[in-house]
Amino acid sequence: MTAASLTGADAETKMPLKRRLKQAERARQIKALALVLPLLLFLLFTFAGPIAGMLWRAINDPEVRHVLPQTITALAEWDGKDLPDEKAYAALASDLQAARAAGTVAIAAKRLNYALNGFRTILTSTARNLKTLPEPGTAKETLGRINPAWRDRTTWTTIKNASGPVTGFYLLAALDLVRNADGAIVAAAPDQAIYREIFARTFLISLGVTALCLILGFPVAYLLASLPPGRSNLLMIFVLLPFWTSLLVRTCAWIVLLQSKGVVNDGLHWLGIIDEPLRLIYNRFGVCVAMTHVLLPFMILPLYSSMKAISPAYMRAAASLGAPPLTAFLRIYLPQTLPGIGAGSLLVFILALGYYITPALVGGAADQMISYFIALYTTETANWGLASALGAVLLLATVLLALVYGKLVQGQQVTGGMKN
Amino acid sequence: MLKRNIALGFAAAFSASAALITVAQARDLTVVSWGGAYQEAQKKVYFEPFKKATGIAMNDESWDGGIGVLRAKVQGGAATWDVVQVESDELAVGCDEGLFEKMDYSKIGGEGAYIPPSVNPCGVGAILYDFVLGYDKDKLKDVPKGWADFFDTKKIPGKRALRQGPKTTLEIALMADGVAPKDVYKVLATDEGVERAFKKLDTIKNDIVWWKAGAQPPQLLASGEVVMTSVYNGRIDTANKNEKKNFGMVWDGALFTLDSWVILKGSPNKDAAYKFLDFAGKAENQAKLSENIAYGTSNKDAAGLLQPAVLKDLPTAPDNIKNAVEINVAFWLENIDRLTERFNKWAAK
Numbered sequence: 001m002t003a004a005s006l007t008g009a010d011a012e013t014k015m016p017l018k019r020r021l022k023q024a025e026r027a028r029q030i031k032a033l034a035l036v037l038p039l040l041l042f043l044l045f046t047f048a049g050p051i052a053g054m055l056w057r058a059i060n061d062p063e064v065r066h067v068l069p070q071t072i073t074a075l076a077e078w079d080g081k082d083l084p085d086e087k088a089y090a091a092l093a094s095d096l097q098a099a100r101a102a103g104t105v106a107i108a109a110k111r112l113n114y115a116l117n118g119f120r121t122i123l124t125s126t127a128r129n130l131k132t133l134p135e136p137g138t139a140k141e142t143l144g145r146i147n148p149a150w151r152d153r154t155t156w157t158t159i160k161n162a163s164g165p166v167t168g169f170y171l172l173a174a175l176d177l178v179r180n181a182d183g184a185i186v187a188a189a190p191d192q193a194i195y196r197e198i199f200a201r202t203f204l205i206s207l208g209v210t211a212l213c214l215i216l217g218f219p220v221a222y223l224l225a226s227l228p229p230g231r232s233n234l235l236m237i238f239v240l241l242p243f244w245t246s247l248l249v250r251t252c253a254w255i256v257l258l259q260s261k262g263v264v265n266d267g268l269h270w271l272g273i274i275d276e277p278l279r280l281i282y283n284r285f286g287v288c289v290a291m292t293h294v295l296l297p298f299m300i301l302p303l304y305s306s307m308k309a310i311s312p313a314y315m316r317a318a319a320s321l322g323a324p325p326l327t328a329f330l331r332i333y334l335p336q337t338l339p340g341i342g343a344g345s346l347l348v349f350i351l352a353l354g355y356y357i358t359p360a361l362v363g364g365a366a367d368q369m370i371s372y373f374i375a376l377y378t379t380e381t382a383n384w385g386l387a388s389a390l391g392a393v394l395l396l397a398t399v400l401l402a403l404v405y406g407k408l409v410q411g412q413q414v415t416g417g418m419k420n
Numbered sequence: 421m422l423k424r425n426i427a428l429g430f431a432a433a434f435s436a437s438a439a440l441i442t443v444a445q446a447r448d449l450t451v452v453s454w455g456g457a458y459q460e461a462q463k464k465v466y467f468e469p470f471k472k473a474t475g476i477a478m479n480d481e482s483w484d485g486g487i488g489v490l491r492a493k494v495q496g497g498a499a500t501w502d503v504v505q506v507e508s509d510e511l512a513v514g515c516d517e518g519l520f521e522k523m524d525y526s527k528i529g530g531e532g533a534y535i536p537p538s539v540n541p542c543g544v545g546a547i548l549y550d551f552v553l554g555y556d557k558d559k560l561k562d563v564p565k566g567w568a569d570f571f572d573t574k575k576i577p578g579k580r581a582l583r584q585g586p587k588t589t590l591e592i593a594l595m596a597d598g599v600a601p602k603d604v605y606k607v608l609a610t611d612e613g614v615e616r617a618f619k620k621l622d623t624i625k626n627d628i629v630w631w632k633a634g635a636q637p638p639q640l641l642a643s644g645e646v647v648m649t650s651v652y653n654g655r656i657d658t659a660n661k662n663e664k665k666n667f668g669m670v671w672d673g674a675l676f677t678l679d680s681w682v683i684l685k686g687s688p689n690k691d692a693a694y695k696f697l698d699f700a701g702k703a704e705n706q707a708k709l710s711e712n713i714a715y716g717t718s719n720k721d722a723a724g725l726l727q728p729a730v731l732k733d734l735p736t737a738p739d740n741i742k743n744a745v746e747i748n749v750a751f752w753l754e755n756i757d758r759l760t761e762r763f764n765k766w767a768a769k
Contacts, residue, residue: 106516113754120754192761197768260579261644282629365584365630365767373764379486381756382513 051395057388058171061164067108068095072163075156080183084156089139096127114383115169115178116158122149157181170389195373195390199397202369205287205359206352212292213299213348214341221303221340225310243297251358254290255281258362286362294358295351299344306340342409350398370394448477449692452504454679455482456635457658461712470699476692484633487513494519494685502687503696505546508749509756511680515542521683527694528701537746538718543680544697545718547709550674550735550744551588554651556641557666566672567596570648571624578647581640584630586759587752588650588675591745593617595673601745609751614759618766630767641667653735657714671740677747678718710734 015023065072070091078084099105105127112119126147134142143150150156161169161179172178172185176193180186187193220239224232242250257263260277268274280286310333318328356371370390377387451467453459459482467480481501483489487510493499506514514520520542525531531539538545553570555563562569562576570580570592582589591604597620599607607613621628629646631637637651638659653674659665681700683693699705706717707725716723716736723736731737735744 103516103518106513110513110516114757117758118754121750191765192758194761194765194768198764201768259643259645360632365628365764366769368764376760377488379484379488381760382486382488382491383757384488386757 054388054391055395057384058174058392059166059168060385061111061162061167061169063111063164064108064159064162065164067099067104068092068159071095071159075160075163078156078160080153080157080160080181083140083151083153086137086140088156089143089150090134090136093130093134093139093143096123096130097133100127100130112158112162114173114386115162116154118149119155119158122147122155126150154181157183167385170385171392173386174389174393195370195393198368198370198373199393201367202353202371202394203397205284205291205367205369206349206355208288209291209295209352210299210345210349212288213296214345216292217296217299217303217344218341221300221307224300224304225307226312239297239300242293247294247357250294251290251361254286254293254362258286258289281362282364284363284367287359287367290358290362291352291355295348298347298351302344302347303337303340306337306343310336339409342405346402346405349401353394353398446688447500448479449503449689449696450501451478451480451696452483452501453480454485454505454634456655457662458654458713458715461709465705465708465712466696466700469705470696473699474695476695478692478696485510487517487519490514490519490684491517497686499684499686501684502689502693504682504684505679506543506682507679508677508747509752511540511543511682512749512753514682515540519682519685521685521687521690523683524694528698533701533703533720534718535720538678538680540680543682544701545678546681546700547679547718548676548716548735549679550653550671550676550740551583551592551650551747552653552656552674553648553670554637554641554656555648555668555670556644557668559644560647563668564648564670566670567592568598571596571620573624573627576647579627579629579645580624581629581631581637581646581649583650584632586763587756588747589621589763590614590617590759591675591747592650592673593620595745596620601673601743604745605748605751614762618762621766638663638665638667641665654713654715657733672743674735674740674744675747676735676741676744 068091071088074088074091075084078088096105099108105124106120109120109123112123126143129146130142140150161167161183169179173188174195176188176196177185178188220235224235224239226232227235255262258281259265260279260281262281264280265274265277269277280289314332314336315328318332319325323331353369354371355369356375359367359369360372374387374390374394377383377390453462459480463480467478470476471478483504485507490504490506490510491514493501511520522541523544525539525544528544534545538548553564553567557563560576564570564576569575582592590608594604594607594613594617595601597616608617629640631640631649634652634655637649638655640646640649641651642659642663642665651669653669656667656669659667681697683690683697687693701719703719703721703725706719706722709715710717710722710726711730714730714733714735716734723731723734726734732739735741
């Protein structure tokens with residue numbers, strides 16, 4: 001079609017050249033787009049879609065609205081200062097009757113229980129004991145008699161706060177914050193405020209593991225880059241072999257090595273260095289060791305590729321100009337490896353942030369990272385709102401870090417950090 | 421225009437292939453259980469004989485539990501499982517959320533065939549099992565008598581293992597602190613009771629290794645990493661039978677619970693599923709399960725078919741259930757989130 005428009009087009013159409021050029025250009029663009037379209041669709045369905053879904057779940061709050069619609073409507077004009085009026089009580093009674101018939105009471109109860117512990121019992125027992133709809137005008141009294149909680153303002157503000165359709169409840173909870181009865185955002189109760197600490201722990205472990213990988217990986221990458229090809233290939237296999245081994249296998253191998261009657265402790269004992277076995281596993285030490293081992297190849301490979309590209313002539317030139325080895329290394333060699341260091345560190349750090357299996361198997365109860373809690377709320381307690389909110393906070397923090405990294409390395413890529 | 425057409429074409433092709441995939445999924449009956457030694461036993465006495473007896477094709481998978489998994493399967497509209505064995509809290513929540521088919525007892529021998537606690541509108545009991553105190557007889561001179569000894573590091577030095585999380589851990593701590601098994605949940609329902617449990621846990625905090633999967637405690641005992649652990653009673657039995665271990669267990673103050681079979685909502689193999697449940701619900705088949713792995717079963721007549729030697733090691737034996745507590749599903753549904761946060765706060769201190 002495009003070929004036709006370029007050759008025989010002059011004769012049949014009197015289109016100006018500019019427009020024909022535009023058309024040809026557009027056809028080319030469409031072709032290019034058609035080529036990347038499968039990938040685009042794939043990414044959309046498998047990556048962007050689920051992430052959008054997760055972010056939506058973090059703020060979506062449909063349960064109570066769906067189960068107690070009349071109550072939500074009646075509470076819309078309630079100012080939250082005193083107890084709501086008779087109308088709200090009657091609406092709740094009729095909602096509960098309908099919900100009990102439909103078997104949906106537990107769905108609202110579960111959601112309200114997140115905000116106010118004990119709400120599950122309040123709602124289910126009220127629904128159970130509400131045999132018939134109360135006479136008009138007596139709903140307030142009847143509900144109060146069934147459960148005194150209905151005479152408490154907090155019970156009602158909890159329902160109002162959960163009326164949806166969107167809520168900040170889960171995101172606040174993921175940051176250890178709650179909305180109190182008056183709608184002000186306050187810190188969560190101390191025995192439930194754990195997430196900031198866990199985020200901090202996650203970042204700390206990831207940072208530590210990244211530093212360890214850099215310290216261990218840099219010399220290895222240097223060796224790989226400077227050896228003659230035959231020997232460096234052999235070494236490279238040693239780097240890649242663990243890289244190709246299953247994560248679970250490597251983690252379990254560390255359990256065998258580090259446990260109190262494991263290889264390491266037995267060896268030290270046999271050598272007479274220790275009498276009592278050292279505690280090397282089910283603590284932070286074990287997590288850092290195992291994660292560093294698992295993530296090391298991700299550091300070595302980018303470093304190696306950046307070092308491969310550095311010409312040895314630079315170091316020789318520095319030496320011939322009288323620079324001592326350390327100075328030459330710090331001022332000539334190191335700056336040129338910065339892109340590799342940056343890429344490797346970012347890769348290891350972001351992978352470490354999401355680690356789950358390794359800390360779960362070799363860590364103690366105080367070494368679980370945020371992914372453990374996301375998994376716990378996703379599968380075990382099915383609190384998907386909180387799981388999504390924790391995921392959203394982690395995603396945001398990771399994206400911010402990636403942006404900072406991008407700003408830091410901008411302009412260093414081409415010159416290897418050497419500005420003229 | 422052209423761009424849109426291509427996009428539409430792709431979308432059409434995509435949805436057509438997706439539709440084809442779902443149509444092609446007229447699959448065999450899939451039964452899901454807990455894996456490990458338990459599922460091996462089930463294969464031997466339920467799955468294989470069922471296939472032989474009925475000629476129905478079925479396959480079995482294993483899972484690690486979690487109501488979220490089932491919710492995702494059912495709500496995603498592509499449940500690849502039919503019959504799943506679930507724990508008691510999964511049964512309760514899934515029943516509330518409408519994830520399971522209502523159990524039609526007329527197809528599986530009637531409600532009267534089963535022990536009362538195992539009859540539920542959404543499922544039917546499969547096994548009754550305990551969390552017991554397990555230890556290695558070869559390594560301990562002093563044999564623990566109960567949870568109080570578990571917390572006594574002077575009498576029995578060494579590390580101990582408990583299940584990570586508040587469930588079972590807090591009950592065990594209270595019993596160790598002298599609360600009678602029948603009063604555990606009454607005490608735990610109060611703030612003081614929770615305080616008391618955590619205080620008791622504080623006393624051995626540095627000696628606890630936390631396990632996460634049922635297969636871990638026997639491994640921890642076998643490797644000598646811990647001297648005592650909370651453990652599913654069947655795992656101890658299996659380790660003794662198959663690995664020639666010499667593990668012991670304490671029934672006093674054990675926590676028992678039921679697992680049930682459910683049929684996932686919208687299962688395309690409902691008839692086959694009921695045939696399977698009927699087969700797995702028969703007393704003679706259940707008795708064979710107890711002979712292979714030390715779990716109590718749900719059919720009223722199953723225990724009567726067992727040798728006394730087998731019966732004495734079952735959770736359902738009168739002596740063993742005398743001082744055991746049933747894990748309180750309602751309590752944990754209400755408090756699991758709060759106490760999980762609390763537990764992790766405590767662990768991080």
